[in-house]
Amino acid sequence: MTDLFTLPPTPSVPVTGSDARYPVRRIFCVGRNYAAHALELGNAVDREAPIWFTKAPAALCLSDGTIPYPPGTADCHYEMELVIAIGAPGFRVEPDDAQRLIFGYACGLDMTRRDLQNAAKAKGYPWDTGKDFENGAVIGAITPAAHFAAAGQRIALDQNGARRQDGVLSDMIWSIPEQIADLSRLYHLAPGDLIYTGTPAGVGPIAPGDVLEGTVEGLEPVRLTIGAAQ
Ligand code: MN
Numbered sequence: 001m002t003d004l005f006t007l008p009p010t011p012s013v014p015v016t017g018s019d020a021r022y023p024v025r026r027i028f029c030v031g032r033n034y035a036a037h038a039l040e041l042g043n044a045v046d047r048e049a050p051i052w053f054t055k056a057p058a059a060l061c062l063s064d065g066t067i068p069y070p071p072g073t074a075d076c077h078y079e080m081e082l083v084i085a086i087g088a089p090g091f092r093v094e095p096d097d098a099q100r101l102i103f104g105y106a107c108g109l110d111m112t113r114r115d116l117q118n119a120a121k122a123k124g125y126p127w128d129t130g131k132d133f134e135n136g137a138v139i140g141a142i143t144p145a146a147h148f149a150a151a152g153q154r155i156a157l158d159q160n161g162a163r164r165q166d167g168v169l170s171d172m173i174w175s176i177p178e179q180i181a182d183l184s185r186l187y188h189l190a191p192g193d194l195i196y197t198g199t200p201a202g203v204g205p206i207a208p209g210d211v212l213e214g215t216v217e218g219l220e221p222v223r224l225t226i227g228a229a230q
Contacts, residue, residue, distance in 0.1 A: 011060040013085070013106065014141040016220060022085055022103065022142050025192030027055040028183055029081075029110055029131070033173050033198025040201050050174045050182050053127055055196075061135040063107075063222045069208050069229040070133055073113035076206050079199035080157035080165045080214040080222075082150065083108035084176060085142050086193040093184045095177035101189060102145045102180075107214045107222035109138035109157075110196050114205070137196070140214075140222035150176055153217035155200055160211055167200025169216070174198075 012021035031051035032038040038045045061067060070076050087103025110131070117130025150169050157165035174182070179195060187193075206212070210226040 008058075011057050013060075013062065013139055015104065016141050016143045016147070018144075023192050024057045024060055024194060025190065026187075027057060027059065027137050027194045027196070028187075029053050029055060029196040030174060030179060030198045034167055034171050034200045035173060036167070036171070036201035037199050037203065040203070045173060047173065050179055052183065052186070053131055055132040055137045059132055059134060059136040061138045061224070063138065063140040063220075063224070066225040066227045067135040068227050069206070070111065070113060070135065071230060072129070072133075073115055075113070075115040077112045077114045077203045078157060078159070078164070078206055078212055078214075079110040079112055079203050080155060081108045081110050081196045081199050082106075082155060082169060082216055083139055084180070084195040084197060086180075086189050086195070087145075087191050089191070090180070090184050090189045093181055093189075095175070095181045098177035098180035098184075099145075101184075102176075103191065104142040104144045105148050105150065105216075105219055106142045107140040107216050107219050108194075108196050109212065109214055109222055109224060110199060111136040111138060112203075137194075138222055138224050139194070141220040143219050148218050155214075155216045157202070157212065157214045159204070159206070164204055165200050165202035167202075171200065172198060
């Protein structure tokens, strides 16, 4: 038996200090995980459970590239986020036991077609076309967990050299262990699973020609250049 056609190889992410790369299996994202960001979009803070959505691995975009301005939108936004890279399997783990699942951390951009997301929200429809699109999950190199401990580090985004987002990781509503524990009640987490952990306040629109640089103290930055629309 042979396949009818060949699919692209599994996307993978560079790892600092290693020639080996991290292959990506699934991409999970948390919504409204910083109170100031929830409020800037007019949303209430929900403390009952994290809000999950997903992006396909085909949406992955490595740092330092240039992407066309995304199609189907006139209001595409950056959202700077810390990304967790899962490196061990886990199902129904407790927060106290979640750290052992973490392979490493990276800077990421949860690109968002805000106009499509807002239209879907208004009608109670899924967010998929607003969130899951080509080049919509941007990621920098992964730093192994032994070399980074998430605490009160600054998370920031510069657009053309001007600071737009400036928060601290400790302002997350759902902590990293709480996110992993909650997600592991819904899915069998496994190596290759990425978690985008939400964005601080200051999200805003991009335009062709923009250069974005997102940073978390202690990690490799994520950079993205926006080209003309196709
Ligand atoms: Mn986000």
